Amino acid sequence: MADTEELAKGYIAKSNTQFGAGTFLLEKLGLGPGMHVLDVGCGPGNLTSHLAEIVDEQGSVVGIDPSKERIALAQQLAARNLSFHEGQAEDLSRFPAGSFDAVFVNSTLHWVQDQATAIKEFARVLKPGGRLGISGGSGDYTTAQERIKADVLEREPYRNYEEEAPPKFLKQREMEHLLDEATLGDRRFFINKIVKAAKDADEMIDWLDTSSSGKTYGGIPLDLRPKARAEMKVEWEKLLTEEGIRMEMELLVTVAFKA
Numbered sequence: 117m118a119d120t121e122e123l124a125k126g127y128i129a130k131s132n133t134q135f136g137a138g139t140f141l142l143e144k145l146g147l148g149p150g151m152h153v154l155d156v157g158c159g160p161g162n163l164t165s166h167l168a169e170i171v172d173e174q175g176s177v178v179g180i181d182p183s184k185e186r187i188a189l190a191q192q193l194a195a196r197n198l199s200f201h202e203g204q205a206e207d208l209s210r211f212p213a214g215s216f217d218a219v220f221v222n223s224t225l226h227w228v229q230d231q232a233t234a235i236k237e238f239a240r241v242l243k244p245g246g247r248l249g250i251s252g253g254s255g256d257y258t259t260a261q262e263r264i265k266a267d268v269l270e271r272e273p274y275r276n277y278e279e280e281a282p283p284k285f286l287k288q289r290e291m292e293h294l295l296d297e298a299t300l301g302d303r304r305f306f307i308n309k310i311v312k313a314a315k316d317a318d319e320m321i322d323w324l325d326t327s328s329s330g331k332t333y334g335g336i337p338l339d340l341r342p343k344a345r346a347e348m349k350v351e352w353e354k355l356l357t358e359e360g361i362r363m364e365m366e367l368l369v370t371v372a373f374k375a
């Protein structure tokens with residue numbers, strides 16, 4: 117589904133889980149003043165703007181994202197050391213080789229269709245000694261969201277509509293393979309265990325919708341979405357306690373250095 121301005125705006129208000137994950141990645145990546153950084157899949161730019169504060173006036177941050185709705189919002193945050201462009205991870209040809217000290221990829225890689233090409237592009241645009249940081253859902257861990265999505269979309273009539281570009285969460289050994297192919301041999305991995313809390317099923321589904329640009333519903337047509345949402349809501353309500361819903365997640369955090 118195409119992104120919408122409403123989902124993009126909703127993401128700014130509801131993305132503190134991704135912001136927290138980004139902060140964890142930042143700690144591991146060790147960005148500092150004067151660095152030139154590329155933020156791939158920057159969304160509406162809230163985290164990108166935080167990166168620009170860290171690299172300070174001597175450094176610079178460029179954010180790219182394929183969603184024109186999200187880039188339009190991000191451009192409102194542009195500053196002397198902070199710019200945004202429409203673009204995608206698989207094609208960074210607007211940037212010469214060796215342009216950046218760091219490439220930052222938070223909560224995004226699972227949406228990238230050609231992950232192997234993207235990781236080679238990240239390696240190409242890094243300077244020698246530059247660092248790549250990626251954080252995202254781990255393929256070695258299945259969340260309640262993935263279970264509920266698969267369960268509902270397996271039902272009639274949804275099962276007749278195949279998802280065009282489903283998210284792909286990498287297992288650590290798959291990530292290692294892609295880093296090998298991109299000749300990023302010096303790397304370390306961390307598991308970031310987090311909990312996404314929501315007061316009820318609607319809040320959880322709203323968060324999933326804004327985070328996935330509407331892809332929570334796989335490939336089903338727009339008119340079937342309210343019905344699918346209602347069925348997903350029933351499943352989420354089974355996980356509701358007095359404290360609300362707590363979804364445990366494991367993020368695979370990768371830091372790799374270019375020789």
Ligand SMILES: C[S@@+](CC[C@H](N)C(=O)[O-])C[C@H]1O[C@@H](n2cnc3c(N)ncnc32)[C@H](O)[C@@H]1O
Nearest residue numbers: 134157158159183204205222223224227228327
């Ligand atoms: C959950 S948001 C993460 C935004 C931001 N990095 C953050 O941590 O708040 C995922 C972003 O990935 C973007 N995206 C999807 N496919 C992409 C691709 N092929 N290349 C780069 N970004 C992509 C989406 O448009 C969306 O803005």
